[in-house]
Amino acid sequence: MPNTDPLARARELSLAGLLGALGLLLPVGFHALGWAGKVFLPMHLPIVVAGFLLAPSTAASLGFVVPLLSAVLTGMPPLAPPIAPLMAVELAAKATVISVVYRRLRLPLWVALLLGIVVDWIVLALAAVAAADFFAIAVPPTTYLWGVIALSVPGTIIQIVAAPAAVAGIERRLPSLVPARKSNPASPRSASEDDEP
Amino acid sequence: MPHHIDLYLKHDSPLHRLDTRAKSLALAGFVTAALVAPASPAWPLLGLCAMLASTAFLGRVPARVVAQRLLPLALVIGAPFLLSLLGGESTRAAGGSFAARSLLVAGAFLVLVAVTRAVDLLETISSYRILRGLGSLGEFILRGASLLLEEVIRTNRAWALRAPGARAAKRVAALTAASVSLVGRAAARSDRVGAAMVLRGFDGTLLAPPPRPLPLAEIGLGTAFALACLLIAGLGRWA
Numbered sequence: 001m002p003n004t005d006p007l008a009r010a011r012e013l014s015l016a017g018l019l020g021a022l023g024l025l026l027p028v029g030f031h032a033l034g035w036a037g038k039v040f041l042p043m044h045l046p047i048v049v050a051g052f053l054l055a056p057s058t059a060a061s062l063g064f065v066v067p068l069l070s071a072v073l074t075g076m077p078p079l080a081p082p083i084a085p086l087m088a089v090e091l092a093a094k095a096t097v098i099s100v101v102y103r104r105l106r107l108p109l110w111v112a113l114l115l116g117i118v119v120d121w122i123v124l125a126l127a128a129v130a131a132a133d134f135f136a137i138a139v140p141p142t143t144y145l146w147g148v149i150a151l152s153v154p155g156t157i158i159q160i161v162a163a164p165a166a167v168a169g170i171e172r173r174l175p176s177l178v179p180a181r182k183s184n185p186a187s188p189r190s191a192s193e194d195d196e197p
Numbered sequence: 198m199p200h201h202i203d204l205y206l207k208h209d210s211p212l213h214r215l216d217t218r219a220k221s222l223a224l225a226g227f228v229t230a231a232l233v234a235p236a237s238p239a240w241p242l243l244g245l246c247a248m249l250a251s252t253a254f255l256g257r258v259p260a261r262v263v264a265q266r267l268l269p270l271a272l273v274i275g276a277p278f279l280l281s282l283l284g285g286e287s288t289r290a291a292g293g294s295f296a297a298r299s300l301l302v303a304g305a306f307l308v309l310v311a312v313t314r315a316v317d318l319l320e321t322i323s324s325y326r327i328l329r330g331l332g333s334l335g336e337f338i339l340r341g342a343s344l345l346l347e348e349v350i351r352t353n354r355a356w357a358l359r360a361p362g363a364r365a366a367k368r369v370a371a372l373t374a375a376s377v378s379l380v381g382r383a384a385a386r387s388d389r390v391g392a393a394m395v396l397r398g399f400d401g402t403l404l405a406p407p408p409r410p411l412p413l414a415e416i417g418l419g420t421a422f423a424l425a426c427l428l429i430a431g432l433g434r435w436a
Contacts, residue, residue: 002267007395010395013391015384017340017341020334025345025346031269061330065331065338072306073310075269076269080303081299084223146375
């Protein structure tokens with residue numbers, strides 16, 4: 001169905017493209033510097049920012065596409081063992097929760113971010129259970145989950161520090177690019193935020 | 198010249214020329230076979246390995262390249278495998294099975310992306326109505342990544358020309374600072390891209406790529422490969 005506000009839709013798509021490109025290139029830069037992606041979670045940062053700036057459906061699609069595209073373009077995260085598919089589910093859920101909480105429910109940024117991180121861990125645990133069954137992986141999912149959480153503490157701290165700063169910077173410097181939040185009556189995007197990308 | 202990040206190897210081989218849909222079909226069959234084939238006896242997995250090696254040879258994908266690209270997986274595949282050696286017989290068998298299947302599936306994906314351009318893969322995904330949004334978003338990301346990469350390379354080159362003897366840490370710091378402003382510029386640019394899309398007639402609907410005729414012979418080839426892989430796995434289970 002055609003979108004009621006093509007300009008806002010086009011801006012959102014191009015912003016999604018930019019954030020997705022960052023999601024591809026940041027991990028490449030981190031790996032080039034020899035910093036472990038599993039520790040600093042460079043791919044998570046643009047997706048978290050996307051959750052704050054994009055409509056839920058677009059943010060979810062972006063979170064789902066970026067790890068899989070990165071696996072195809074750079075070979076990392078690997079498709080087998082199934083780290084890229086797990087990350088796709090994890091990032092899609094995280095971006096959706098952040099977008100819904102921040103843009104729809106209009107709760108504060110910190111609440112959205114922390115809820116997003118918690119949901120990320122829960123989804124990761126569920127996805128790990130499913131993948132462990134499917135791929136006959138001998139490691140118990142809880143062991144995997146605790147390992148991932150412990151490893152990702154530095155990356156989570158980076159997200160908590162950098163994502164709000166990035167969102168505030170973009171909202172302040174490029175207000176035209178950022179769609180207004182759902183319940184703002186002046187929002188040109190309010191009628192079209194639900195559309196598929 | 199635009200810079201692309203992908204794992205495509207530019208050659209002219211039968212596999213490079215093969216339709217992307219046929220290659221995807223063959224990959225799906227191979228991956229399914231690798232996941233369902235029994236680990237013991239080992240011949241079904243060895244048979245699939247031989248099929249993968251001959252496919253890579255046909256696509257002129259050097260074994261050295263596949264090995265290099267598999268190297269970053271050494272930790273994620275090697276560590277669980279080595280840990281499993283400390284356990285009992287069943288744990289060792291599970292570790293070996295996990296490592297063998299992971300290597301086969303990862304190797305198959307690496308061969309596919311070495312003989313298929315990322316743009317072609319995304320176009321194929323976009324041709325399916327249900328996946329159109331994801332495919333189109335992937336194409337947006339690919340274009341954005343090319344632009345950003347080009348800017349980063351240009352900035353790095355300019356820095357190298359101005360301060361050729363600078364220490365790596367200083368260059369990284371300068372590149373990071375330049376990248377932050379680059380992202381700001383790219384965000385402003387995406388605003389203009391959005392306006393340009395509307396001027397060109399974008400009405401909020403993502404269009405499908407023009408339909409391509411289905412090359413039945415090539416699809417048949419892909420199906421035959423997939424069936425051969427599944428046959429090996431099936432015979433292994435039956436035996």
